[in-house]
Amino acid sequence: MAHITLNQYLQQVLEAIESRDGAFCAEMMSFKHPHVANPRLQLSSPEEKCQQLLEPPYDEMVAAHLRALPIMFAVTLDLRIFANNAEQQLQSKGKGKVGDMLEKAAEQLMSCFRVCASDNRAGIDDSKKWGMLFLINQLFKIYFKINKLHLCKPLIRAIDSSNLKDDYSTAQRVTYKYYVGRKAMFDSDFKQAEEYLSFSFTHCHRSCQRNKRLILIYLLPVKMLLGHMPTHQLLKKYDLMQFADVTKAVSEGNLLLLNEALVKHETFFIRCGIFLILEKLKIITYRNLFKKVYHLLKTHQLPLDAFLVALKMMKVDDVDIDEVQCILANLIYMGHIKGYISHQHQKLVVSKQNPFPPLSSVS
Amino acid sequence: MTYNCMTTGDQSELSSWHVTSVQSLSTRPMNKTAMSNARHQSRRGRGHRQKEPGRANRDQLEEQKAEDSVPCGTCMTMCPVCELRQREAQNRLHRFEMVTGTERDRLPRADASRAVKEYSRPAAGKDSTRASDLRPPSVLLNTVCYLVDEIAASSTFQPWTEVYSFVFDRLRSVRQDMIIQRVSGPDCVAVLEKSVRFLLYSSYRLCGQQLQYFDPRINDTHLQECLSWLLESYRDGKHQHQEEYQALSLLYNLGSAEAIQHVLELPERIRSSSAVQLALAVSRAHMERNPVRLLRLAQRLDFIQVCAVHRHLLRCRRDLLLLYSHGHSSRNCRYPLQRLARLLFLKDTLAAELCQVHGVNVTGDWVNFSKSSFTDAASGDVQCRRMHEPLGDEQWNGPADSVIHACV
Numbered sequence: 001m002a003h004i005t006l007n008q009y010l011q012q013v014l015e016a017i018e019s020r021d022g023a024f025c026a027e028m029m030s031f032k033h034p035h036v037a038n039p040r041l042q043l044s045s046p047e048e049k050c051q052q053l054l055e056p057p058y059d060e061m062v063a064a065h066l067r068a069l070p071i072m073f074a075v076t077l078d079l080r081i082f083a084n085n086a087e088q089q090l091q092s093k094g095k096g097k098v099g100d101m102l103e104k105a106a107e108q109l110m111s112c113f114r115v116c117a118s119d120n121r122a123g124i125d126d127s128k129k130w131g132m133l134f135l136i137n138q139l140f141k142i143y144f145k146i147n148k149l150h151l152c153k154p155l156i157r158a159i160d161s162s163n164l165k166d167d168y169s170t171a172q173r174v175t176y177k178y179y180v181g182r183k184a185m186f187d188s189d190f191k192q193a194e195e196y197l198s199f200s201f202t203h204c205h206r207s208c209q210r211n212k213r214l215i216l217i218y219l220l221p222v223k224m225l226l227g228h229m230p231t232h233q234l235l236k237k238y239d240l241m242q243f244a245d246v247t248k249a250v251s252e253g254n255l256l257l258l259n260e261a262l263v264k265h266e267t268f269f270i271r272c273g274i275f276l277i278l279e280k281l282k283i284i285t286y287r288n289l290f291k292k293v294y295h296l297l298k299t300h301q302l303p304l305d306a307f308l309v310a311l312k313m314m315k316v317d318d319v320d321i322d323e324v325q326c327i328l329a330n331l332i333y334m335g336h337i338k339g340y341i342s343h344q345h346q347k348l349v350v351s352k353q354n355p356f357p358p359l360s361s362v363s
Numbered sequence: 364m365t366y367n368c369m370t371t372g373d374q375s376e377l378s379s380w381h382v383t384s385v386q387s388l389s390t391r392p393m394n395k396t397a398m399s400n401a402r403h404q405s406r407r408g409r410g411h412r413q414k415e416p417g418r419a420n421r422d423q424l425e426e427q428k429a430e431d432s433v434p435c436g437t438c439m440t441m442c443p444v445c446e447l448r449q450r451e452a453q454n455r456l457h458r459f460e461m462v463t464g465t466e467r468d469r470l471p472r473a474d475a476s477r478a479v480k481e482y483s484r485p486a487a488g489k490d491s492t493r494a495s496d497l498r499p500p501s502v503l504l505n506t507v508c509y510l511v512d513e514i515a516a517s518s519t520f521q522p523w524t525e526v527y528s529f530v531f532d533r534l535r536s537v538r539q540d541m542i543i544q545r546v547s548g549p550d551c552v553a554v555l556e557k558s559v560r561f562l563l564y565s566s567y568r569l570c571g572q573q574l575q576y577f578d579p580r581i582n583d584t585h586l587q588e589c590l591s592w593l594l595e596s597y598r599d600g601k602h603q604h605q606e607e608y609q610a611l612s613l614l615y616n617l618g619s620a621e622a623i624q625h626v627l628e629l630p631e632r633i634r635s636s637s638a639v640q641l642a643l644a645v646s647r648a649h650m651e652r653n654p655v656r657l658l659r660l661a662q663r664l665d666f667i668q669v670c671a672v673h674r675h676l677l678r679c680r681r682d683l684l685l686l687y688s689h690g691h692s693s694r695n696c697r698y699p700l701q702r703l704a705r706l707l708f709l710k711d712t713l714a715a716e717l718c719q720v721h722g723v724n725v726t727g728d729w730v731n732f733s734k735s736s737f738t739d740a741a742s743g744d745v746q747c748r749r750m751h752e753p754l755g756d757e758q759w760n761g762p763a764d765s766v767i768h769a770c771v
Contacts, residue, residue: 147621147624186620270624270627270628273624276620276623276627279650279651280650282651283651322706323655323656325690325691326655326683327653328690329687329690329691330651330652330653332689333689340691340692341691341696342693343696343697343698343699344696344697349693
């Protein structure tokens, strides 16, 4: 449907009209049908072609539909791109507050959005509500760029409460879940983030390598925080070898390697906005390191000194026994270790059963 | 399917866009020829009727002056003469603006050398752009120096809550003048830096005061405004004190992912400065939830940095008690109070008090942690003040001088 020619499209409409297939005809005129994504149907003057094949009043109706499709998409897309360019121009000239142009663009889009969202008059097929997800995705792009993520909340609420949310095109839903997933990451809601980003990744079209890679950049840290390390193959396939050292360091409990890896690819991680999340992996790395100590000593009463030695082996020199206790206390509080610290005996006493619960089971 | 709103909407939206983008490019008053060229181009593009060349140029210049003129102040005193006379006549002078000796008169006299323009809410019908009422940047900077160095940092004026209220209001008026005149550049930066210093200091000194004298939320709002304006101004050109203020901003907003991300994106030169590195280290300790480390690092902060971060330290201490309540939770184990106090960087008695407030059991010199007995305290402010340096009112004026003067 996304690849048929204009002729084929019009033939189908004609057939539908002649065979009195109202339902199919309605689909061909609606926004939710995949044909809207077809660039071949987005003509500037479809009237002639329509007149050739269809009789009035259908020729006008279809022409109007074809006209309108690209307008909404193009206007909103252009507006955002224009704002982006204006932003860049202003930045290169050093004038104006960063984000001003994009904010203004966002304001315009919001008013379009309000029109769509409040469209209760037309029937479901004609409803402007179909434009909602597209607009929301555009707004998300802007809010992320100008770093005003809190503005995403009302939009998310609007979609959640809409009964159309599962009926939008896959492409739009992939984009939507990508942004909602990133927002969840930002809010430290990692289980949700994993759900959204995974959906986005699996449903992203195989041919969109670039988009799949983009989604992966955010999905990987989330999965790692939940204890799932990516394979080398995956990283190689999507050209994300920056994560290779990080992965290795975390699973081995190697704090030294982790710090080195974060510094080495700092610019990349900061630009993608995942540097802060990756720093959270430190706690997981501590947990993995201490789990190794537990396995080595094979006892349930672990001397605190052992942890200190392990850390010093990882070249973490500026930590003393008090900080070790604090790190352990934090791991216990978070549920990564089941046990307690006895300051008097200078020992960590762990539970005989499952003292280091699997990462995925810990929120 | 009707898309009227969008088809007509987009047209006017886009055309108004063109005009706005040109105007906003001239946030700084550009010279007339440059401006007239820009407008000329945008007009040509939209096929305007061609007038006679001579008349067209003159008309354009006139329009320009009216549309693009930015108010430019001419008032060379801290308070416009007009306002001074009015307030004197209406007995609306502040104590600090009166000629000494006339304070108790029926109508105190205004001291023109000490009167400062007060903040007034913008209102319909009120023209706030009269040049004679606006102070140019150089005067604004002098005003701020007077307010901060002569009034706030001086020990003559008591009580300090009154000093705060006066200086706060007058600084607000300075910022208002800056906004109306769209001031930017080194003068703007200097004014903002001094304002930030004052507001940070105030947040520490007046912490815990009654709401009628000091509202931490209002102080915070203004402080955040100044900080974001200041950080925005830093994007242009080089600024001597940038590292210090980037660090202060990060410390004040400890825990904010946006603030950290902003610092991470700063140029290498600034990011690697000792002030910013220390602030980042504190921030990292906060993110990893390592209060032991955080409180230790906090000892290396200078006074104004402590002012910036102090409101987070109370929560940090509470976190330590929370973590230890879980990590050391055992009926039979005991933890030495003295050691805990050292970790908290508090006196033993104060540490014991903090424990009590949070349901942590203390008997004599020993603490018994239990995850089920930890509780969250009610209000934070009163307690915060108790954790501060134990300085009496008289002793405050020492630090104030050096702290606030620090930025020349």
